[in-house]
Amino acid sequence: MAQAPRTQASKTEAPAPVKSETGEDRIVQKLASAIHEHRIAPGMKLSEDEVGEVYGVSRTVVRAALQKLAHMHLVDLKRNRGAFVSQPTVKEAREVFEARALLEPRTAHSAAARMTESDLARLQSHIDEEHAALARGDTGRALHLSGLFHIEIARIADQATVAEFIGQLVSRSSLIIALYWQRRAALCESHAHHALLEAFAKGDGVRAEEMMKSHLLDLLTSLDLRERNDVPQSLREALSE
Amino acid sequence: MAQAPRTQASKTEAPAPVKSETGEDRIVQKLASAIHEHRIAPGMKLSEDEVGEVYGVSRTVVRAALQKLAHMHLVDLKRNRGAFVSQPTVKEAREVFEARALLEPRTAHSAAARMTESDLARLQSHIDEEHAALARGDTGRALHLSGLFHIEIARIADQATVAEFIGQLVSRSSLIIALYWQRRAALCESHAHHALLEAFAKGDGVRAEEMMKSHLLDLLTSLDLRERNDVPQSLREALSE
DNA sequence: GTCATCACAATTGTATACGATATACGCTGC
DNA sequence: GCAGCGTATATCGTATACAATTGTGATGAC
Numbered sequence: 402m403a404q405a406p407r408t409q410a411s412k413t414e415a416p417a418p419v420k421s422e423t424g425e426d427r428i429v430q431k432l433a434s435a436i437h438e439h440r441i442a443p444g445m446k447l448s449e450d451e452v453g454e455v456y457g458v459s460r461t462v463v464r465a466a467l468q469k470l471a472h473m474h475l476v477d478l479k480r481n482r483g484a485f486v487s488q489p490t491v492k493e494a495r496e497v498f499e500a501r502a503l504l505e506p507r508t509a510h511s512a513a514a515r516m517t518e519s520d521l522a523r524l525q526s527h528i529d530e531e532h533a534a535l536a537r538g539d540t541g542r543a544l545h546l547s548g549l550f551h552i553e554i555a556r557i558a559d560q561a562t563v564a565e566f567i568g569q570l571v572s573r574s575s576l577i578i579a580l581y582w583q584r585r586a587a588l589c590e591s592h593a594h595h596a597l598l599e600a601f602a603k604g605d606g607v608r609a610e611e612m613m614k615s616h617l618l619d620l621l622t623s624l625d626l627r628e629r630n631d632v633p634q635s636l637r638e639a640l641s642e
Numbered sequence: 643m644a645q646a647p648r649t650q651a652s653k654t655e656a657p658a659p660v661k662s663e664t665g666e667d668r669i670v671q672k673l674a675s676a677i678h679e680h681r682i683a684p685g686m687k688l689s690e691d692e693v694g695e696v697y698g699v700s701r702t703v704v705r706a707a708l709q710k711l712a713h714m715h716l717v718d719l720k721r722n723r724g725a726f727v728s729q730p731t732v733k734e735a736r737e738v739f740e741a742r743a744l745l746e747p748r749t750a751h752s753a754a755a756r757m758t759e760s761d762l763a764r765l766q767s768h769i770d771e772e773h774a775a776l777a778r779g780d781t782g783r784a785l786h787l788s789g790l791f792h793i794e795i796a797r798i799a800d801q802a803t804v805a806e807f808i809g810q811l812v813s814r815s816s817l818i819i820a821l822y823w824q825r826r827a828a829l830c831e832s833h834a835h836h837a838l839l840e841a842f843a844k845g846d847g848v849r850a851e852e853m854m855k856s857h858l859l860d861l862l863t864s865l866d867l868r869e870r871n872d873v874p875q876s877l878r879e880a881l882s883e
Numbered sequence: 884g885t886c887a888t889c890a891c892a893a894t895t896g897t898a899t900a901c902g903a904t905a906t907a908c909g910c911t912g913c
Numbered sequence: 914g915c916a917g918c919g920t921a922t923a924t925c926g927t928a929t930a931c932a933a934t935t936g937t938g939a940t941g942a943c
Contacts, residue, residue, distance in 0.1 A: 423721060423896070449925075459898045460925090461702075468706065472713045480664065481904050481925050496803040503804065504744055562737040563744065566807055664926070690895070700928045701895090722895055722934050889940080896933070903926070910919080 424458050428466035431456065436475050436486055437572070438541045439579040443488040447476060474573050487576060491626045494577045498621045501570050502614065504563055505551065509597070509613040512558040513606035520557045521602055527553060528594050548575055550594055574620075583625040593619065665699050669707035672697060674813070677716050677727055679782040680820040684729040688717060715814050728817060732867045735818045739862045742811050743855065745804055746792065750838070750854040753799035754847035761798045762843055768794060769835050789816055791835055815861075824866040834860065 432452070435441050453463040467484040470476040476484045489497070512520075527550045534543040548571040555564035593616040600609040673693070676682050694704045708725040711717040717725045730738070753761075768791045775784040789812040796805035834857040841850040 425896090450923095461897055461899090464925090465706075465709065468709060469713075472710075482906090483924065493803070496801055499801060500745075500803045500807065503748055504741075507744055560737055560740060562734070562741045562811075566741065570803075666926090689893095691893095702927055702929090705895090723936090724894070885943085887940105887942080890938090892935105892937080894933105894935080896931105898931075899929085901926105901928075904924085906921105906923085908919105908921080911917090913914105913916085 424462045425465040425469070428452070428456055428458065428463060429469050432466060432470060433473075433475060433572070434545075436470075437545060437575045437579070441486055443486045443576065443580055445486045447484040447486065449483070473569055475576065487573075489573065489577050489580060491581075493573075494581060494624065494626055495621075497570055497573050497577060498617060501567070501574070502617050504567055504570070505555070505617060506610045506614040508555050508558045508560060508563055508567065509601075510606040510610040511560065512554045513601050513604055513609040515557060515559055516601050516604065521598070524550065524553060524598055524601065528598060531594070544575060544578060547594070548572070554597075578620075578624070581624040581626055583623065665703045666706040666710070669693070669697055669699065669703060670710050673707060673711060674714075674716060675786075677711075678786060678813070678816045678820070682727055684727045684817065684821055686727045688725040688727065690724070714810055716817060728814075730814065730818050730821060732822075734814075735822060735865065735867055736862075738811055738814050738818060739858060742808070742815070743858050745808055745811070746796070746858060747851040747855040749796050749799045749801060749804055749808065751847040751851040752801065753795045754842050754845055754850040756798060756800055757842050757845065762839070765791065765794060765839055765842065769839065772835070785816060785819060788835070789813070795838075818865070819861075822865040822867055824864065 432441075432447070441447075447467065449460045449463045449467070452467075453460050456463075467476060467478065471478045471484070474489075475487055477487050478484050527546055531543050531546040531550070534540075534546060551571050552564065552568050555567040558564070593612070597609060597612045597616065600606075600612050673682075673688070682688075688708065690701045690704045690708070693708075694701050697704075708717055708719065712719045712725070715730075716728055718728050719725050768787055772784050772787040772791070775781075775787060792812050793805065793809045796808040799805070834853070838850060838853045838857065841847075841853050
């Protein structure tokens with residue numbers, strides 16, 4: 402969604418405070434990035450009053466923002482209890498990557514067929530930025546860029562509906578990775594992205610599909626998804642329901 | 643999500659007014675069914691005041707409901723203009739069915755592997771109800787049940803994430819069908835569903851996958867998706883943006 | 884007669900106020 | 914000392930009130 406004009410998508414992020422942004426969207430982005438960058442931990446409570454006070458808006462707009470985040474599964478809304486940053490379970494984590502495995506490989510295939518020179522350049526710049534972020538140790542940013550790479554592919558495939566789903570899944574993946582990532586150092590992702598780009602450059606849809614499939618599999622296996630109930634407050638909540 | 647206990651899911655629908663349903667959800671369901679049954683036409687404006695007055699709630703809850711519907715792409719929210727019932731374009735219609743083609747066949751495959759006797763019975767009852775609705779000429783209800791059939795399969799596959807996506811896509815499909823359906827009489831769907839059920843009964847995942855794929859293709863080709871700009875107000879809106 | 888400008892009306896965006904609900908604490912009774 | 918229960922508080926759910934923006938119609942100049 403957020404159908405940003407492709408032409409001026411050179412700046413990878415910071416969609417610019419367009420003109421009249423409804424305050425709600427601002428809060429959504431602030432909270433979303435805070436969650437993605439793991440600055441607020443999964444399970445943490447997001448009190449409406451508190452958030453509103455921090456960002457200088459009323460509860461009305463905070464509520465709207467939290468609802469949107471709940472739709473993206475970044476927060477859980479509990480009736481009369483409040484909003485809590487999502488704590489994806491192991492099962493949910495698997496399901497998210499299952500869904501990605503269903504959508505992304507064939508979307509990559511489609512993208513390969515429609516790929517233009519400017520698309521390739523844009524993807525390349527994504528990778529470059531990702532490398533740069535990694536070089537300076539900013540894994541959070543690298544992770545974010547890595548996600549944008551996937552979303553960009555879906556957009557190139559000219560499948561807005563699927564792209565929206567993928568965007569949602571990537572967002573959740575970000576949270577999942579923050580929770581279950583086990584080898585932070587070996588961020589081999591950028592390599593996989595590079596290989597994908599090569600397939601795209603050759604217009605080799607079949608190979609792109611294969612690369613994407615294995616890339617997602619790699620991602621999944623790099624997570625530590627052993628069952629573990631080590632989240633104390635979640636246990637308490639679980640018992641109280 | 644909405645992890646309803648599978649055991650007491652015998653009643654196909656009407657999730658029962660649980661205990662304390664937040665008024666918003668009630669409005670969402672009312673409006674959603676009104677849209678699905680085509681009682682309010684695509685493009686129609688949904689004034690907050692008006693809707694609130696009709697259902698006896700304040701604008702606050704109406705706004706929340708409209709936001710939710712917007713997330714499902716059943717209504718379009720235009721800044722400072724209001725909410726309008728979505729008018730899926732031909733392109734969007736194709737994209738929705740593209741997405742379904744990506745998700746549902748393999749989900750059907752997974753479902754076949756996990757299918758239990760009670761699942762089969764439930765699907766059968768869906769089909770029966772669908773037939774009954776068709777017999778009494780209630781195509782709207784039949785269409786709705788037909789959608790639930792697909793959602794139930796995704797649920798059986800035990801893929802909540804994918805099931806949610808499919809639910810969204812089925813919902814949009816309902817709107818699309820209302821707009822682009824060309825041969826209302828020949829609702830051959832129930833036949834396709836029956837064939838699917840047979841594959842499930844045999845535990846033949848491969849065949850289920852194939853059946854689902856062709857079923858979705860049938861559905862798509864039964865739509866009249868020739869380009870046509872016959873929607874005057876949509877043209878006006880398009881120019882004004 | 885046509886076009887631009889301005890003011891008004893209608894509707895949404897946001898803030899605040901009130902009522903409902905769930906959790907937590909303290910009290911009484913055993 | 915501990916279990917059961919009532920109240921107290923904090924937070925959410927909803928309604929209402931105000932501000933901002935947009936669309937429309939009238940008025941006037943060219």
